[in-house]
Amino acid sequence: MNKWVKKEAAKYDIAYASGYFPQNATRFFYQDICKFVQKYIKGSTKLLDIGCGPCFTRKMAKPYNIDVYGLDISKRLTKLWKHEGVRACVASSSAIPYKDNTFDIVMAWDVLEHIPEEGLVDTFKEIKRVGKHKCLFDYSIALTEESRKFNNMNLHVTVRPYLWWLRLMAYTVGVSPDGLAFLDKAKTHYIGKILMKK
Numbered sequence: 001m002n003k004w005v006k007k008e009a010a011k012y013d014i015a016y017a018s019g020y021f022p023q024n025a026t027r028f029f030y031q032d033i034c035k036f037v038q039k040y041i042k043g044s045t046k047l048l049d050i051g052c053g054p055c056f057t058r059k060m061a062k063p064y065n066i067d068v069y070g071l072d073i074s075k076r077l078t079k080l081w082k083h084e085g086v087r088a089c090v091a092s093s094s095a096i097p098y099k100d101n102t103f104d105i106v107m108a109w110d111v112l113e114h115i116p117e118e119g120l121v122d123t124f125k126e127i128k129r130v131g132k133h134k135c136l137f138d139y140s141i142a143l144t145e146e147s148r149k150f151n152n153m154n155l156h157v158t159v160r161p162y163l164w165w166l167r168l169m170a171y172t173v174g175v176s177p178d179g180l181a182f183l184d185k186a187k188t189h190y191i192g193k194i195l196m197k198k
Contacts, residue, residue, distance in 0.1 A: 004116045005073065005092045011153055012074035016053070018151070048103045048130060050093050050123075051111030053077065055086040069103070071096065094122035098130045105136045110189075112165070113142040113156045120158065124172030128196055137173065137194040141165055144188045162190045169194065 012020075045066045049057045052070030054077065061068050070081065070088030081088045091097050093108070093115060106127050115123055127137055146156040173196060 002092070002094065002119065004119050005094070008114070008116065008157075009073045009075070009092075011155065012072070013076045014151055015153065015155060016074050016076040020155075045104045046102060047105040047107060048096070048098070049088075050096075050106065050108045050127070051114065052086075052088055054080055055084070055088055057107065058084075058086055066105070069098070092119070094119045094126060096126040096130050100129050101132045102130050103135060104132055105138060106131050108137070108139045110140055110142060112139060113158050116157050120168060121172055124169060128173050131196050133197065135196045137196055139193070140189050140191045142189050165190070 045064075047057070047061060047066050047068050049055060049068055049070045052072050055068065055070040058068040058070070068087070070086055071091050071093065072088065073090070073092055075090045077088070078090065080086075089097060093111070108127070112120070112123075128135075131137065141162065142156055143159065143162060144156070145154055145159055173194060
Protein backbone atom coordinates (compact mmCIF):
# COMPACT_ATOMS: atom_id res chain seq x y z
CA MET A 1 0.00 0.00 0.00
CA ASN A 2 1.30 3.47 -0.90
CA LYS A 3 2.04 5.80 2.01
CA TRP A 4 -0.45 8.37 0.76
CA VAL A 5 -3.27 5.79 0.74
CA LYS A 6 -2.82 5.00 4.42
CA LYS A 7 -2.62 8.68 5.34
CA GLU A 8 -5.69 9.69 3.32
CA ALA A 9 -7.71 6.70 4.53
CA ALA A 10 -7.09 7.75 8.14
CA LYS A 11 -8.26 11.29 7.32
CA TYR A 12 -11.51 10.09 5.79
CA ASP A 13 -12.18 7.68 8.64
CA ILE A 14 -12.14 10.76 10.89
CA ALA A 15 -14.08 12.94 8.43
CA TYR A 16 -16.90 10.42 7.90
CA ALA A 17 -17.13 9.85 11.66
CA SER A 18 -17.61 13.64 11.99
CA GLY A 19 -20.52 13.75 9.56
CA TYR A 20 -18.73 14.48 6.28
CA PHE A 21 -21.08 13.15 3.62
CA PRO A 22 -20.68 15.12 0.40
CA GLN A 23 -23.46 14.72 -2.15
CA ASN A 24 -21.13 13.54 -4.89
CA ALA A 25 -23.73 13.14 -7.61
CA THR A 26 -26.06 15.92 -8.75
CA ARG A 27 -28.78 16.57 -11.29
CA PHE A 28 -26.13 16.36 -14.02
CA PHE A 29 -26.07 12.62 -13.36
CA TYR A 30 -29.56 12.21 -14.75
CA GLN A 31 -28.96 14.22 -17.91
CA ASP A 32 -25.49 13.06 -18.92
CA ILE A 33 -25.54 9.43 -17.87
CA CYS A 34 -28.95 8.70 -19.36
CA LYS A 35 -28.04 10.23 -22.72
CA PHE A 36 -24.88 8.14 -22.82
CA VAL A 37 -26.73 4.94 -21.91
CA GLN A 38 -29.35 5.50 -24.63
CA LYS A 39 -26.74 6.25 -27.28
CA TYR A 40 -24.01 3.70 -26.61
CA ILE A 41 -25.16 0.85 -24.39
CA LYS A 42 -27.42 -2.08 -25.13
CA GLY A 43 -28.53 -4.22 -22.22
CA SER A 44 -27.45 -3.73 -18.61
CA THR A 45 -25.12 -0.91 -17.63
CA LYS A 46 -22.37 -1.09 -15.02
CA LEU A 47 -21.22 2.09 -13.25
CA LEU A 48 -18.28 2.51 -10.88
CA ASP A 49 -18.62 5.39 -8.41
CA ILE A 50 -15.10 6.27 -7.18
CA GLY A 51 -15.08 7.97 -3.79
CA CYS A 52 -18.69 6.93 -3.39
CA GLY A 53 -19.12 7.80 0.30
CA PRO A 54 -22.61 6.60 1.29
CA CYS A 55 -23.22 5.86 -2.45
CA PHE A 56 -26.13 8.23 -3.13
CA THR A 57 -25.61 7.38 -6.80
CA ARG A 58 -27.26 4.00 -6.31
CA LYS A 59 -30.65 5.56 -5.58
CA MET A 60 -30.32 8.01 -8.47
CA ALA A 61 -29.42 5.23 -10.91
CA LYS A 62 -32.14 2.78 -9.89
CA PRO A 63 -34.87 4.07 -12.25
CA TYR A 64 -32.48 3.75 -15.22
CA ASN A 65 -31.51 0.10 -14.72
CA ILE A 66 -27.89 1.03 -13.99
CA ASP A 67 -25.95 -1.42 -11.81
CA VAL A 68 -23.85 0.71 -9.42
CA TYR A 69 -20.61 -0.41 -7.75
CA GLY A 70 -18.98 1.84 -5.16
CA LEU A 71 -15.39 2.35 -4.07
CA ASP A 72 -14.13 4.46 -1.19
CA ILE A 73 -10.87 4.73 0.72
CA SER A 74 -12.53 4.79 4.15
CA LYS A 75 -13.53 1.68 6.07
CA ARG A 76 -16.00 3.73 8.16
CA LEU A 77 -18.76 3.16 5.60
CA THR A 78 -18.85 -0.63 5.41
CA LYS A 79 -21.70 -1.03 7.94
CA LEU A 80 -23.76 1.59 6.13
CA TRP A 81 -23.17 -0.10 2.76
CA LYS A 82 -24.22 -3.44 4.19
CA HIS A 83 -27.37 -1.95 5.78
CA GLU A 84 -28.33 -0.18 2.54
CA GLY A 85 -27.49 -3.14 0.30
CA VAL A 86 -24.79 -1.17 -1.50
CA ARG A 87 -22.25 -3.12 -3.53
CA ALA A 88 -19.08 -1.26 -2.55
CA CYS A 89 -15.55 -1.97 -1.38
CA VAL A 90 -12.79 -0.27 0.57
CA ALA A 91 -9.98 0.45 -1.88
CA SER A 92 -7.80 3.16 -3.37
CA SER A 93 -8.56 4.72 -6.73
CA SER A 94 -4.96 3.96 -7.72
CA ALA A 95 -5.51 0.20 -7.30
CA ILE A 96 -9.11 -0.55 -8.30
CA PRO A 97 -9.98 -4.17 -7.43
CA TYR A 98 -11.95 -4.95 -10.59
CA LYS A 99 -11.02 -6.70 -13.82
CA ASP A 100 -10.11 -4.93 -17.05
CA ASN A 101 -13.02 -3.72 -19.22
CA THR A 102 -15.66 -4.08 -16.51
CA PHE A 103 -17.55 -0.75 -16.47
CA ASP A 104 -19.59 1.22 -19.00
CA ILE A 105 -19.37 4.34 -16.84
CA VAL A 106 -16.76 5.49 -14.32
CA MET A 107 -17.76 8.42 -12.14
CA ALA A 108 -15.52 10.59 -9.97
CA TRP A 109 -17.62 13.47 -8.64
CA ASP A 110 -15.86 15.72 -6.14
CA VAL A 111 -13.08 13.16 -5.76
CA LEU A 112 -10.00 13.95 -7.87
CA GLU A 113 -8.93 16.98 -5.84
CA HIS A 114 -8.98 14.76 -2.73
CA ILE A 115 -6.23 12.54 -4.19
CA PRO A 116 -2.58 13.60 -3.65
CA GLU A 117 -0.67 14.34 -6.85
CA GLU A 118 1.47 11.23 -6.39
CA GLY A 119 -1.63 9.06 -6.74
CA LEU A 120 -3.29 10.75 -9.71
CA VAL A 121 -1.40 9.15 -12.61
CA ASP A 122 -2.17 5.66 -11.31
CA THR A 123 -5.78 6.69 -10.64
CA PHE A 124 -6.37 7.78 -14.23
CA LYS A 125 -4.64 4.69 -15.60
CA GLU A 126 -6.87 2.52 -13.43
CA ILE A 127 -9.97 4.38 -14.62
CA LYS A 128 -9.01 3.62 -18.21
CA ARG A 129 -8.17 0.00 -17.41
CA VAL A 130 -11.49 -0.90 -15.77
CA GLY A 131 -13.53 0.96 -18.39
CA LYS A 132 -14.93 -0.94 -21.36
CA HIS A 133 -14.05 -0.25 -25.00
CA LYS A 134 -16.44 2.71 -25.00
CA CYS A 135 -16.59 4.03 -21.46
CA LEU A 136 -17.91 7.33 -20.17
CA PHE A 137 -15.71 9.01 -17.57
CA ASP A 138 -17.92 11.54 -15.77
CA TYR A 139 -16.17 13.88 -13.33
CA SER A 140 -16.10 17.14 -11.41
CA ILE A 141 -12.96 18.86 -10.15
CA ALA A 142 -12.82 21.46 -7.38
CA LEU A 143 -10.43 24.32 -8.09
CA THR A 144 -10.42 25.70 -4.54
CA GLU A 145 -9.68 24.46 -1.05
CA GLU A 146 -12.40 22.64 0.87
CA SER A 147 -14.77 25.16 2.45
CA ARG A 148 -15.51 22.85 5.38
CA LYS A 149 -12.71 21.60 7.58
CA PHE A 150 -12.73 18.58 9.87
CA ASN A 151 -10.22 18.57 12.73
CA ASN A 152 -8.37 21.34 10.83
CA MET A 153 -7.80 19.00 7.89
CA ASN A 154 -7.93 20.39 4.37
CA LEU A 155 -9.41 17.55 2.33
CA HIS A 156 -8.67 19.15 -1.04
CA VAL A 157 -5.02 18.14 -1.29
CA THR A 158 -4.56 18.81 -5.02
CA VAL A 159 -5.76 22.30 -5.93
CA ARG A 160 -4.61 23.10 -9.44
CA PRO A 161 -5.82 25.16 -12.43
CA TYR A 162 -8.07 23.35 -14.86
CA LEU A 163 -5.46 23.35 -17.63
CA TRP A 164 -3.16 21.37 -15.36
CA TRP A 165 -5.89 18.74 -14.99
CA LEU A 166 -6.49 18.72 -18.74
CA ARG A 167 -2.84 17.97 -19.45
CA LEU A 168 -2.78 15.20 -16.85
CA MET A 169 -5.91 13.57 -18.25
CA ALA A 170 -4.60 13.81 -21.81
CA TYR A 171 -1.35 12.15 -20.72
CA THR A 172 -2.90 9.34 -18.69
CA VAL A 173 -6.28 8.60 -20.23
CA GLY A 174 -5.07 9.32 -23.74
CA VAL A 175 -7.68 11.92 -24.65
CA SER A 176 -8.69 15.33 -23.40
CA PRO A 177 -12.22 16.19 -22.21
CA ASP A 178 -14.70 17.20 -24.88
CA GLY A 179 -16.48 20.53 -25.14
CA LEU A 180 -19.00 19.52 -22.51
CA ALA A 181 -16.63 20.47 -19.70
CA PHE A 182 -17.75 23.73 -18.11
CA LEU A 183 -17.14 25.94 -15.10
CA ASP A 184 -19.96 26.08 -12.56
CA LYS A 185 -21.64 29.36 -11.58
CA ALA A 186 -19.52 29.78 -8.47
CA LYS A 187 -16.37 29.23 -10.58
CA THR A 188 -15.15 26.67 -8.08
CA HIS A 189 -15.70 23.41 -10.01
CA TYR A 190 -15.18 22.13 -13.53
CA ILE A 191 -17.66 19.49 -14.62
CA GLY A 192 -17.06 17.34 -17.67
CA LYS A 193 -16.92 13.98 -19.35
CA ILE A 194 -14.62 11.90 -21.52
CA LEU A 195 -15.73 9.17 -23.87
CA MET A 196 -12.77 6.84 -23.52
CA LYS A 197 -12.05 4.52 -26.44
CA LYS A 198 -9.47 1.75 -26.47
